[in-house]
Amino acid sequence: MLNRETATFKRTYAEDMALYxxxxxxxxxxxxxxxxxxxxxxVSSEYTLGVANLLGIASFGALGLNLLVGYTGQISIGxxxxxxxxxxxxxxxxxxxxxxxxLGMIAGGAAAAFLGMLVGIPSLRIxxxxxxxxxxxxxxxxxxxxxxxxxxxxxxxxxxYMDKPSxxxxxxxxxxxxxxxxxxxxxxxIVFALNLFRTHLGRSMIAVRDRDIAAEIIGIxxxxxxxxxxxxxxxxxxxxxxxxxxxxxxxxxEAFTLVVSIQFLAxxxxxxxxxxxxxxxxAVFISLLPxxxxxxxxxxxxxxxxxxQIAAITTQIQLMLYGGLIMLFLxxxxxxxxxxxxxxxxxxxxxxxxxx
Amino acid sequence: xLYNIELMINGxxxxxxxxxxxxxxxxxxxxxxIINFAQGEFVMFAGFILAASLQTYGLPLYxxxxxxxxxxxxxxxxxxxxxxxxxxxxxxxxxxMATIGLAAFLQGTAGLFFGIDTKDVPLPISEEPIFLYDILxxxxxxxxxxxxxxxxxxxxxFFIKSRIGIALRxxxxxxxxxxxxxxxxxxxxxxxxxxxxxxxxxxxxVWGHLLGVDTQLALVGLKVFPVxxxxxxxxxxGAIVGGLIIGVVESxxxxxxxxxxxxGTKDFTPYVLMIIVLMFRPYGxxxxxxxxxx
Numbered sequence: 199m200l201n202r203e204t205a206t207f208k209r210t211y212a213e214d215m216a217l218y219x220x221x222x223x224x225x226x227x228x229x230x231x232x233x234x235x236x237x238x239x240x241v242s243s244e245y246t247l248g249v250a251n252l253l254g255i256a257s258f259g260a261l262g263l264n265l266l267v268g269y270t271g272q273i274s275i276g277x278x279x280x281x282x283x284x285x286x287x288x289x290x291x292x293x294x295x296x297x298x299x300x301l302g303m304i305a306g307g308a309a310a311a312f313l314g315m316l317v318g319i320p321s322l323r324i325x326x327x328x329x330x331x332x333x334x335x336x337x338x339x340x341x342x343x344x345x346x347x348x349x350x351x352x353x354x355x356x357x358x359y360m361d362k363p364s365x366x367x368x369x370x371x372x373x374x375x376x377x378x379x380x381x382x383x384x385x386x387x388i389v390f391a392l393n394l395f396r397t398h399l400g401r402s403m404i405a406v407r408d409r410d411i412a413a414e415i416i417g418i419x420x421x422x423x424x425x426x427x428x429x430x431x432x433x434x435x436x437x438x439x440x441x442x443x444x445x446x447x448x449x450x451x452e453a454f455t456l457v458v459s460i461q462f463l464a465x466x467x468x469x470x471x472x473x474x475x476x477x478x479x480x481a482v483f484i485s486l487l488p489x490x491x492x493x494x495x496x497x498x499x500x501x502x503x504x505x506x507q508i509a510a511i512t513t514q515i516q517l518m519l520y521g522g523l524i525m526l527f528l529x530x531x532x533x534x535x536x537x538x539x540x541x542x543x544x545x546x547x548x549x550x551x552x553x554x
Numbered sequence: 555x556l557y558n559i560e561l562m563i564n565g566x567x568x569x570x571x572x573x574x575x576x577x578x579x580x581x582x583x584x585x586x587x588i589i590n591f592a593q594g595e596f597v598m599f600a601g602f603i604l605a606a607s608l609q610t611y612g613l614p615l616y617x618x619x620x621x622x623x624x625x626x627x628x629x630x631x632x633x634x635x636x637x638x639x640x641x642x643x644x645x646x647x648x649x650x651m652a653t654i655g656l657a658a659f660l661q662g663t664a665g666l667f668f669g670i671d672t673k674d675v676p677l678p679i680s681e682e683p684i685f686l687y688d689i690l691x692x693x694x695x696x697x698x699x700x701x702x703x704x705x706x707x708x709x710x711x712f713f714i715k716s717r718i719g720i721a722l723r724x725x726x727x728x729x730x731x732x733x734x735x736x737x738x739x740x741x742x743x744x745x746x747x748x749x750x751x752x753x754x755x756x757x758x759x760v761w762g763h764l765l766g767v768d769t770q771l772a773l774v775g776l777k778v779f780p781v782x783x784x785x786x787x788x789x790x791x792g793a794i795v796g797g798l799i800i801g802v803v804e805s806x807x808x809x810x811x812x813x814x815x816x817x818g819t820k821d822f823t824p825y826v827l828m829i830i831v832l833m834f835r836p837y838g839x840x841x842x843x844x845x846x847x848x
Contacts, residue, residue: 273647275654320829323836326646327589327787331779332832335825338776342822346815460654467651514665521659528652529640 217392234381239374247373254380255441257481258387260465262434268471270427271407272321273330276337277435277462282344282454284310284436289449293360307436314432321424337456344451357450376445391474403427464520468527470536479535488516560690561809562802569801570699571760576781576793577709578753584726584788585746588638591653594775595660600626600758601767602664605673622755630751634744665769675762698760705756710790722746780824784831786841800824
């Protein structure tokens, strides 16, 4: 029943292709869905739900970046810029032109995907560091563009305010309603990503990552694959930006600076490159870090420091922790939290016979 | 016309300073294939040591420079030993991320220990502008550019003629063969990081004096990328030429484009230029084209 498979017992291709061939993961998914969509909303306070919402949005963004960096091997330091493209597109369309929020969301994703593919074009000729730097250029150019292009409103602060979206006349005002909204989007994103790597396209992406020249020789159009990867990843980024905008009710480029791009890179490194589960782990880890740090500093530092002093050092310690953790994981556990998780599950897989 | 020339000359002077920082970057890349995203942070850290010892403790300039040299050497050795040694031969994503992590770590550490308020690096140079045929020049930038060129000359000599430099070039050419020839590759990686640290001290003096020392100083590191990519990642000449070109382009953009579009063009015109060059010469102006085999 709950035991795991000991060998391959599949008789049809459909069975072999199933997303979760063994029974245990299927039940786990059901339990997780029940947990996230019934139990968590029931028992959580307003504050916890707020945190959960941020975790959900960050997971979605990290997932998108992982599709590009972890699965296709094309490093991007401009992820946050594509988020800002999505955020501003949707905010402008919805709050200024009065478009429906759903269309605004898709338009945000599409605009980000378009720009992402544009930035991905140099990937035809360049790769590795050169590509990383041209995405860095994209980040800086997009940031500048939002600030200076005349058709993007928002004044000096660059903010566009908008109303919260409403579904069938029910306005998403509370954290709870947003919780469902965000997590439904996240589940769609995760299912899409999981299935993507069972298709021809997904497999080609992995082949391009592992050895691009060999991939080209066996007949993969690597330019097309790379561009599609850029498009999909930027679409995810755009939707992430839209989610942030809908959730906070404001689009502001300061939420999407270079530092944020680096945070998302940190998420996928710490979570595990080339893993859907790892993206979620990393996003949760990195997003919880400042919250936990803040609580910790207030508890411990509150004894002998002023409030303002704590606030001043929190950002510095945060940066140190991000940087330190990235380096630590790269040196000690390059496969990230996902590998640690797998070590634990592998241990229990054969428990109580560890010598098997 | 005079205005143009002034912009050009200022650009060249600033470009020499970019070239200086780019040099540290190229040096590490050439030796160990490691892309150092923390070069700007190195400069910032050196600036902080200088500013703290000059301003807070009132030490004389030469002691401060000595302290910075010692501090940066120790930092470079630590960074090399604890983190980057493990990154050799790893995928480009890991290497880039490790140095980005290093950059964030150094930013945080510097802000925590030295404070986030801006400090000065006072130098005994007069602020009086010099006029050369009606062209306004600041003596500061002149001295800075001079210092940059002296450094560039020294490093070039070091790289081309000295025994260490020859060993470094051998490693850059083929790591395994160099190992077989009895070159202690790890030792030379450490040396290349130390040299990059020393270049950062010079950068810290010059840039710290020009801009003031705070965590924002690390942003000069972002200017390095267009410079090195324009010139070619593994070319010292490329770093110099790239630095000068970027300096001039930036200065002209600030002079002509800023009044039209309302500021900020300085920050991204180098990148636009870089992307255009990348489209036509993927390995930069002087870079060595890789031949890839499966």
